[in-house]
Amino acid sequence: MNKAILKDYLDSLESKGVPGCDCVIFHKHKPVFRHTTGFADAGKTKHLTSENLFWLFSATKLITCTAIMQLVEKGKVSLDAPVADYLPEYKHLNVKCGSEVVPAKNTLTIRHLLSMQSGLNYNLQASSILKVLEDTEYEATTRQVIRALANEPLEFEPGTHFLYSLSHDVLGAVIEEVSGQKFGEYLEEHILKPLGMKNTGFELTPDRKANMSEQFEYDMDTMTSKPISLANCYKLSSKYESGGAGLLSTADDYILFLDAMCNDGVSADGYRVLTRESIDMMRKDQMNDISKKDFDEFGRIGYSYGLGVRTLVEKERSGVKSPLGEFGWDGAAGAYALIDVKNRLAIFYVQHVRGCGYAYSDIHPKIRDLSYEMLDL
Structure with missing residues (x-):
C-alpha cells in the first residue's frame, strides 16, 4: 500500500488555500x-492534530437521517406517512404559485423531507x-x-422537485x-454514545472550544483563506439543535459512525446502528426526472440523491x-464522508474552510x- 500518494496530495492542499486538514x-x-x-x-502557531474539532455543517445530515431510519425500523415512523401525523402544524401548507400563494395539493411526507423534495427552502431569514x-x-x-417554519409557503408542490433545504x-x-x-x-443515546463518539454534539462547550x-x-479567485468567527449560522438560538447542520465533531469520532455504516450497520464492537436493509433504502435513488435535473446542478457527476445522501448511480460519465x-x-466547511458497503470502506476528510467550492469540485x-488507488480496490 503506497500511502504517499494520498499523503502528498493532502500536504499539497495548503498551497491551495486550505490551512489544515485531517483524513482517516x-x-x-x-x-x-x-x-x-x-x-x-x-x-500557524498550532499544528492541526487529531484532538481538533470542526463544525460538521451538512455532514450532520447523515446522522439525522440515520436516526430517522432507526425509528422507521422500530415502526414508529413511516416513510410515506404525512409529516402532519407527527407535526400537526404541517397539515395545511401553502405553496407559491407564480405571484400567488395557494393551498398545497400534495401531502408532505417523511420521504419528501429525507429526499429534499419537500418544497422547503434554506432561508434562515424567513419572517416566521x-x-x-x-x-x-x-x-x-x-x-x-x-413549528414556526410551517407558516412559510413551499417553493413547489411536495414530491415534484429537488431543493436543498431545511428539510432535515x-x-x-x-x-x-x-x-x-x-x-x-436521542442522538446521544442511540448513535453517539454507543459508537464511542465522545466529542460529538451540538454544544460548543468551553472544553470543545479550546480544541476547535x-x-x-x-477566496476562490486567489485560492487563499482568511479566519472568520467560530460561530455556526445554523445554530439559530441557544436551544436550537439543527438536524441539517448543527453538530461538531472530530475525525476520530465521525469515522466510527461511517465505519459502522459501511459494515452493514454494525460497529467494530457489535453495536447495530441500522440494518443493511435500511442502509440500502437510504442509498436508493429517490429522484424523478425533474428532481434529478435539479440535483445535477450540485455538480456531483455520476451521483443522484437518496434518503439524505448522495448515491453513485453511474460510473461511465464520471470515471x-x-x-x-x-x-x-x-x-459547508469542506467535510466529506464516503461509505462503501461493497468494500466495507469508510473515508472521512475534514477541513474548516467555508465557501471553498474547490473542495467539492476537486x-x-x-x-x-x-x-x-492506494488500497487497490
Missing part, C-alpha cells in the same frame, strides 16, 4: 490510513423564523422553530415528537473509481479516487 480511512473495521496536516490557526426567535429572545427550541431540520423535530426526547438526547480548529473563509451505490455527503473526488 477505515477498511473492514480497521484504520488503514490517517494523515493530519497544516495548522489549526491563521497564525425571525419572529419566533425574537419572541423567545433567541432561546427558541427546535420544536418551536420548526424538520426531521429533528419529528425525532423529538416520536421519541419524547430532545433531539440531541479556527474557521476560515475561502468514478468507487462502486455503484457508494454514498455519503459533505459539509478535493473530494481526488481523495476518493486516490484512496481506491
Whole structure:
C-alpha cells in the first residue's frame, strides 16, 4: 500500500488555500490510513492534530437521517406517512404559485423531507423564523422553530422537485415528537454514545472550544483563506439543535459512525446502528426526472440523491473509481464522508474552510479516487 500518494496530495492542499486538514480511512473495521496536516490557526502557531474539532455543517445530515431510519425500523415512523401525523402544524401548507400563494395539493411526507423534495427552502431569514426567535429572545427550541417554519409557503408542490433545504431540520423535530426526547438526547443515546463518539454534539462547550480548529473563509479567485468567527449560522438560538447542520465533531469520532455504516450497520464492537436493509433504502435513488435535473446542478457527476445522501448511480460519465451505490455527503466547511458497503470502506476528510467550492469540485473526488488507488480496490 503506497500511502504517499494520498499523503502528498493532502500536504499539497495548503498551497491551495486550505490551512489544515485531517483524513482517516477505515477498511473492514480497521484504520488503514490517517494523515493530519497544516495548522489549526491563521497564525500557524498550532499544528492541526487529531484532538481538533470542526463544525460538521451538512455532514450532520447523515446522522439525522440515520436516526430517522432507526425509528422507521422500530415502526414508529413511516416513510410515506404525512409529516402532519407527527407535526400537526404541517397539515395545511401553502405553496407559491407564480405571484400567488395557494393551498398545497400534495401531502408532505417523511420521504419528501429525507429526499429534499419537500418544497422547503434554506432561508434562515424567513419572517416566521425571525419572529419566533425574537419572541423567545433567541432561546427558541427546535420544536418551536420548526413549528414556526410551517407558516412559510413551499417553493413547489411536495414530491415534484429537488431543493436543498431545511428539510432535515424538520426531521429533528419529528425525532423529538416520536421519541419524547430532545433531539440531541436521542442522538446521544442511540448513535453517539454507543459508537464511542465522545466529542460529538451540538454544544460548543468551553472544553470543545479550546480544541476547535479556527474557521476560515475561502477566496476562490486567489485560492487563499482568511479566519472568520467560530460561530455556526445554523445554530439559530441557544436551544436550537439543527438536524441539517448543527453538530461538531472530530475525525476520530465521525469515522466510527461511517465505519459502522459501511459494515452493514454494525460497529467494530457489535453495536447495530441500522440494518443493511435500511442502509440500502437510504442509498436508493429517490429522484424523478425533474428532481434529478435539479440535483445535477450540485455538480456531483455520476451521483443522484437518496434518503439524505448522495448515491453513485453511474460510473461511465464520471470515471468514478468507487462502486455503484457508494454514498455519503459533505459539509459547508469542506467535510466529506464516503461509505462503501461493497468494500466495507469508510473515508472521512475534514477541513474548516467555508465557501471553498474547490473542495467539492476537486478535493473530494481526488481523495476518493486516490484512496481506491492506494488500497487497490
